[in-house]
Structures are given as C-alpha cells and as structure tokens.
Amino acid sequence: MSKAATKDSYHHGDLRSALIDTGLRLLAEKEGADISLREVARETGVSATAVYRHFPDKDALLGALAYAGYEKLFDAQDAAAQGQADREKAFRAIGQAYVHFAVANPDLFRLMTNCMPSAADVESGAFPGDNRAGVLLREYIAALLPNGTEWDRGVAAVQALALVHGLAQLVLGGQIPNDPKLIDAVVDQFGSWHDSQT
Amino acid sequence: MSKAATKDSYHHGDLRSALIDTGLRLLAEKEGADISLREVARETGVSATAVYRHFPDKDALLGALAYAGYEKLFDAQDAAAQGQADREKAFRAIGQAYVHFAVANPDLFRLMTNCMPSAADVESGAFPGDNRAGVLLREYIAALLPNGTEWDRGVAAVQALALVHGLAQLVLGGQIPNDPKLIDAVVDQFGSWHDSQT
DNA sequence: GTCGCGATGTTTACACTGTTTACTTACGCA
DNA sequence: TGCGTAAGTAAACAGTGTAAACATCGCGAC
Structure with missing residues (x-):
C-alpha cells in the first residue's frame, strides 16, 4: 500500500497484491476452470514473466491466493x-x-x-x-x-x-x-x- | 481381453485397458506430479492421438482411471x-x-x-x-x-x-x-x- | 543536481501440453 | 478376393510454465 496508485507507469507500484486480487477475481468468475499464470498476468495488464519478480513459481502464486x-x-x-x-x-x-x-x-x-x-x-x-x-x-x-x-x-x-x-x-x-x-x-x-x- | 496379446502389431489389441494400466502405474510411481495424456500414451508405446480413439478427451481418460x-x-x-x-x-x-x-x-x-x-x-x-x-x-x-x-x-x-x-x-x-x-x-x-x- | 545501481518490468525463446486435421494401416466380413 | 471401416500415425496449432537477456524507472551517495 506504500507506493500504490501509480498504475500507469512502467513500475506497477504494488504488483504483488494486484496479482492476488485478479487471481481471486478470476477464481470467483470462472466456474470450474483452473487458473493460468499467464492469464492472471494478462488480466492484471502485465507481462507473464513479471510475476516471477514476486513469486518463485506458479505454485507460490497459488499459495498466496490460498x-x-x-x-x-x-x-x-x-x-x-x-x-x-x-x-x-x-x-x-x-x-x-x-x-x-x-x-x-x-x-x-x-x-x-x-x-x-x-x-x-x-x-x-x-x-x-x-x-x-x-x-x-x-x-x-x-x-x-x-x-x-x-x-x-x-x-x-x-x-x-x-x-x-x-x-x-x-x-x-x-x-x-x-x-x-x-x-x-x-x-x-x-x-x-x-x-x-x- | 478378447483380442489381446498382439502388442507388436500395428493395432494394439486392447489399447483402452492398456492405457488405463499405465495410467494407474504412473499415478503410483510419480508422487505428487499430475499425469499428462501424452505421457500415458508415450509410456504405452503409442502416439498421443491414439488415445482419442478410445476416450473423447483427457478428462474421460482420467475419469476411467478414477x-x-x-x-x-x-x-x-x-x-x-x-x-x-x-x-x-x-x-x-x-x-x-x-x-x-x-x-x-x-x-x-x-x-x-x-x-x-x-x-x-x-x-x-x-x-x-x-x-x-x-x-x-x-x-x-x-x-x-x-x-x-x-x-x-x-x-x-x-x-x-x-x-x-x-x-x-x-x-x-x-x-x-x-x-x-x-x-x-x-x-x-x-x-x-x-x-x-x- | 547527477549518476549509477538495483529493483522491477519486457521481449524472446524453449519445451511441453491438449487437441484437430489429414493420412495410413490392417482386420473382418461380403 | 476385395473393400469398408476401426484403429493407428504424423504434422500442426494454440496455449502453458519458465529461463535468459535486455529495458526502464526510482532512489540514495557523491
């Protein structure tokens, strides 16, 4: 929350929690289909590999969602x-x-x-x-x-x-x-x- | 069982149950990792698409394993x-x-x-x-x-x-x-x- | 102030997946 | 004997997770 709200710049501000938010949203929206790392990134408006700056792998992202x-x-x-x-x-x-x-x-x-x-x-x-x-x-x-x-x-x-x-x-x-x-x-x-x- | 035991020929004989057998074997061997359709086919010595002659999709194969x-x-x-x-x-x-x-x-x-x-x-x-x-x-x-x-x-x-x-x-x-x-x-x-x- | 370095992004590439399409083989029945 | 069709193949496509190399910004030391 410290450096948020600058979502249009190159650096996202608080990408980690933004990824978690869209992850939770996707889980709530898509009934039954399992979630993909790339989709979470895409839906957050960020490249797929950016996720790896905040989570070591997909399991870690899912763990954070859990x-x-x-x-x-x-x-x-x-x-x-x-x-x-x-x-x-x-x-x-x-x-x-x-x-x-x-x-x-x-x-x-x-x-x-x-x-x-x-x-x-x-x-x-x-x-x-x-x-x-x-x-x-x-x-x-x-x-x-x-x-x-x-x-x-x-x-x-x-x-x-x-x-x-x-x-x-x-x-x-x-x-x-x-x-x-x-x-x-x-x-x-x-x-x-x-x-x-x- | 009716037309089995001709495993070296082009036609497998009883591929459906052979796939289920290797599927169960892989589940028992690989701890924690989830199973892939291609791997089941590969391990059975058959091409991946041959699976589709016996199961409409991967879910059906997993269903048969279940x-x-x-x-x-x-x-x-x-x-x-x-x-x-x-x-x-x-x-x-x-x-x-x-x-x-x-x-x-x-x-x-x-x-x-x-x-x-x-x-x-x-x-x-x-x-x-x-x-x-x-x-x-x-x-x-x-x-x-x-x-x-x-x-x-x-x-x-x-x-x-x-x-x-x-x-x-x-x-x-x-x-x-x-x-x-x-x-x-x-x-x-x-x-x-x-x-x-x- | 500016400069540079590290944190945080991006693009590209690779191996792998499930699935479709078009082709080939060989078994069983007329 | 011949042929239709069930049962196999290889090639291709979109999508995935992830690694490697490169780009950009933010902030603290001089």
Missing part, C-alpha cells in the same frame, strides 16, 4: 461466532461457516485444499495457525472433555475437523445436496454427541 | 469387511479401509475425489452405486436407528461419509499425522456415538 482465502475464511468464521450466545453455539456456527464458505467460493476453496498448510507450515509460522477458529476449537473441546486425556481431546478435534472438511468436500462434489438444513443438522448432531459424552 | 480406482477401493473395503465378526465391526472396518486406501494411493485418491461421481451419475448408472460398501452403510445405519426417520438416517449416513472422507483428505494433506491408531480411534469413536444413541 493464503488470502484462508484469511477470508477465518474472517467469516469469526463473524459467525461473534453473534452467538454461548460457546457451544459459537462452536457450531464456526463449523457451519466452514461449509458455507466452501459452497460460496467453490474454486477458491478447492485451491485452498490443494495448497493446505501442513502441520509443519503452521508450526513454522508460515501460515497463521493462531486464528480465532482454531483457538475456539481447542477451547471448546477442552471445556467439553475436562477429564479427557490429551489423546481424547486430539481425537475429538480431529473428528470435528474431518467432519466439517469432508462435508464441505462432498457438498462441493455434488455427492451431498447443498441443503443448508442438512448441513446444519450434520454439524449440530456432532455437537450433541459430545454433549452426551460429558 | 473409475478403476473406485473398483479397487470397493474391493479393499469388501476385503476389510469380510473378516469381521459382526456388522458393527464390519462397518468400522469399511470406514478405516477408506482412509487406509487413500493413504496407500494418494495420487489415485486425489484423482478420484476430483472426478467423484455425483449423486446424479450414480442414479443414472454411470457409476456402480450398488457397491457393497454403500449397501453395508445403509444396512448398518438402518439397524442402528430402527426408530429413526428417513431424515435421521440420512443425516447419519452423511456424517459417516463426511467423517471418513474428511479424515482421508486431512491425512493426505499432512494436517493430521498418518497414525493408524489415531485414524482407527477417530472412526471407532464415531461408531460408539451412534451406539450410545440407540
């Missing part, structure tokens, strides 16, 4: 959790927000799952692992299983992640109808299972 | 269910077999999820929806929820699918350690949840 996608996802999850009365409802809202985000941004979400940060990435700080959703997940599970071992809590966390992620994937693939009531019911029942275990 | 993958997956699930004492254990074995298959064949599994048969495909008969795993899933859920409505059973089925599919995806992506004990525990606990609800 990163931006995760930030949008976390924002949506935060917003969904904000309005909830208690922690349990917030927890469920976060899970539902995950699926709804995937449905609303199918291509971006698919890209995100392809470039998903591994546990190593998060620990090394390359990805923002300290997002509010992750914190809430840990908090919620700790509260649900106060007497549970670390192992039990880990299993519960994995279950929550897998359920929500698999649900999103299946809805996107058309194996499960995109029915908000069904999605909410699946997530809600997962919560009540853990309730019944306390 | 189809073959599903058959292997269903076989693995059948085998896993076979040795189990009761239906409940068979149910869990099927779920675990799903994840283990994904871990053992990561690239094939990724391809399968990209070319996943939609509900419409299965109903139209394009994909074998009558696999033993699907039947067992329905049977098992019907037995678990004898008094449940159709809706309840649908929710339970979606939960089972989403949990197992999401688990496979997360393990493949490295977000969850590839720990068989963890995988089994996650699937097992899902079963005990439903047990506690009956």
